[in-house]
Amino acid sequence: MPQPGPRTADLLALLGREFGADLLIDAAALSARSRDESGLVRQPAAVLLARSETQVARLVTLANAHDFAVIPRGAGTGLAGGCLPQAGNGPSGVVLDLTAMNRIIDIDTQSLTARVEPGVLTGDLRSAARAVGLFYPPDPASLATSTIGGNAATNAGGPACVKYGTTRDYVLGLRAVLPTGEAIRAGVNTRKGVVGYDLTRLLVGSEGTLGVITELTLKLLPHPKAAACLAAVFADLNAAMRAIISVMTRGHLPSAMEFLDARCLRLVGDLLPFAVAGDESALVLMETDGDPDQVGREVAEIEAICRELGATDILPAATSGTEAGDAGREAVWKVRRSVSTRIHEACAVYIPEDIAVPIGRIADMIAALPGVEARHGITIFAFGHAGDGNIHLNLTAQDESLRPRVEAAAEDCVRLALALGGTISGEHGIGLVKRGLLPLEIEPVSLRVQRGIKVLLDPQNVLNPGKIFPPDGDSDGPPDGDSDGPEENG
Numbered sequence: 001m002p003q004p005g006p007r008t009a010d011l012l013a014l015l016g017r018e019f020g021a022d023l024l025i026d027a028a029a030l031s032a033r034s035r036d037e038s039g040l041v042r043q044p045a046a047v048l049l050a051r052s053e054t055q056v057a058r059l060v061t062l063a064n065a066h067d068f069a070v071i072p073r074g075a076g077t078g079l080a081g082g083c084l085p086q087a088g089n090g091p092s093g094v095v096l097d098l099t100a101m102n103r104i105i106d107i108d109t110q111s112l113t114a115r116v117e118p119g120v121l122t123g124d125l126r127s128a129a130r131a132v133g134l135f136y137p138p139d140p141a142s143l144a145t146s147t148i149g150g151n152a153a154t155n156a157g158g159p160a161c162v163k164y165g166t167t168r169d170y171v172l173g174l175r176a177v178l179p180t181g182e183a184i185r186a187g188v189n190t191r192k193g194v195v196g197y198d199l200t201r202l203l204v205g206s207e208g209t210l211g212v213i214t215e216l217t218l219k220l221l222p223h224p225k226a227a228a229c230l231a232a233v234f235a236d237l238n239a240a241m242r243a244i245i246s247v248m249t250r251g252h253l254p255s256a257m258e259f260l261d262a263r264c265l266r267l268v269g270d271l272l273p274f275a276v277a278g279d280e281s282a283l284v285l286m287e288t289d290g291d292p293d294q295v296g297r298e299v300a301e302i303e304a305i306c307r308e309l310g311a312t313d314i315l316p317a318a319t320s321g322t323e324a325g326d327a328g329r330e331a332v333w334k335v336r337r338s339v340s341t342r343i344h345e346a347c348a349v350y351i352p353e354d355i356a357v358p359i360g361r362i363a364d365m366i367a368a369l370p371g372v373e374a375r376h377g378i379t380i381f382a383f384g385h386a387g388d389g390n391i392h393l394n395l396t397a398q399d400e401s402l403r404p405r406v407e408a409a410a411e412d413c414v415r416l417a418l419a420l421g422g423t424i425s426g427e428h429g430i431g432l433v434k435r436g437l438l439p440l441e442i443e444p445v446s447l448r449v450q451r452g453i454k455v456l457l458d459p460q461n462v463l464n465p466g467k468i469f470p471p472d473g474d475s476d477g478p479p480d481g482d483s484d485g486p487e488e489n490g
């Protein structure tokens with residue numbers, strides 16, 4: 001690691017006096033916070049392991065006084081480089097690690113709300129709510145390792161989004177330290193609230209650029225009494241999509257509707273209890289939850305729809321509540337959860353895209369993929385949340401020299417999604433990784449307004465600078481290519 005210059009050394013001395021042992025500058029601590037799951041590596045100059053909102057506010061106030069960057073960080077499971085310093089050449093900025101602020105302050109079983117600190121792991125909150133008969137629905141696949149603060153900052157979602165929505169739909173209110181160092185309370189403790197501008201919704205999804213979330217008040221639901229999961233194989237992806245749309249248009253709203261294309265299915269087919277015939281076969285997983293009788297009826301109707309629309313194999317519903325049923329559900333979900341790991345293991349170059357398109361255009365998006373593969377000579381694995389149009393496109397190649405082609409193909413996919421009325425990211429956010437692509441989706445006037453909001457809240461640009469917006473000097477018009485080159489990848 002390069003030695004800190006005199007200014008950095010002075011700053012570290014100042015922060016050390018201020019925060020004592022909570023300021024971490026040892027190599028292991030810095031290295032642990034120099035990466036997330038994006039593949040980028042950016043070393044901070046120091047880490048503050050914050051234990052209170054007061055410390056957070058003090059750090060941000062000092063950042064304004066002494067002109068250094070503060071980068072909020074949860075568990076570092078992000079896929080967009082959002083919790084990393086922006087500079088690529090030497091240590092910079094102070095990473096504000098919020099994982100030690102991890103208390104579940106209160107679960108109110110009468111008001112059906114939870115008050116939590118940002119470092120609580122999402123899975124821990126779900127378990128704590130479950131223990132008192134309540135349900136926190138957002139279910140990013142990373143829920144065992146990611147924090148509620150990170151989920152709120154990225155508006156994380158998962159399979160349950162089709163029925164229950166994303167993190168945003170459960171944040172009633174929050175406390176945050178603004179980029180000026182002032183602490184605020186935004187939102188409400190109630191189910192409704194329409195007073196003033198909705199600063200809660202502005203902060204949720206702002207990727208740590210407009211405020212540091214220090215506490216959240218979350219909406220909980222009664223826990224569904226039962227859930228049942230069904231897996232169906234179709235001759236091809238188009239048939240699978242037709243079944244998914246029919247299930248919804250015939251009045252069902254499953255709590256998950258996932259799909260795997262033929263390539264994904266070949267990678268994880270060994271986890272299914274039957275052999276999948278046919279080279280083009282696609283898998284659909286559907287889950288329904290609620291009252292046991294209703295779940296039983298609904299899953300039977302969904303199974304009938306799948307048969308009517310040509311399912312070649314159906315793994316009958318596994319219903320929660322018994323040991324066999326729980327094990328059956330787990331076995332089905334394991335198939336889905338294993339896909340990205342197996343793609344990662346099987347391919348030398350792997351870029352995960354998480355575009356989303358309107359549900360009715362999923363088939364068009366999928367139909368365009370062979371053209372992208374042929375144009376760039378790469379391979380695409382597609383799976384994801386069919387119920388909400390969020391498709392995980394995993395663009396791959398078997399040789400590192402082909403990375404530029406994979407990147408060009410990724411931009412092609414993004415442009416295709418936009419042409420179909422979609423968005424460039426359904427879940428992972430923009431961070432550093434996609435900031436060059438932002439002008440493809442956000443028109444110039446809207447981009448100017450968004451930059452204006454950042455300047456209003458963060459006049460000195462100290463909070464997570466360089467994220468979301470294209471780098472200074474880049475035009476706000478559509479890019480020729482992403483300016484963040486692979487040479488910055490770790």
Ligand SMILES: Cc1cc2nc3c(=O)[nH]c(=O)nc-3n(C[C@H](O)[C@H](O)[C@H](O)COP(=O)(O)OP(=O)(O)OC[C@H]3O[C@@H](n4cnc5c(N)ncnc54)[C@H](O)[C@@H]3O)c2cc1C
Pocket residue numbers: 036037071072073074075076077078079081082083098118139140141142145146147148149150151152153154155156157158159207208209211212213214427428431464
């Ligand atoms: C295996 C795997 C599966 C995943 N599956 C999903 C999925 O299904 N759905 C999905 O949406 N994402 C998924 N992700 C991405 C990632 O888990 C989410 O983006 C998650 O919300 C990040 O939480 P984190 O605590 O790790 O935040 P970090 O990665 O530490 O930070 C993410 C962003 O949030 C900001 N931030 C963190 N905490 C705060 C805070 N308290 N206040 C203000 N800003 C803050 C950071 O500055 C950064 O911009 C997955 C990632 C992996 C590795």
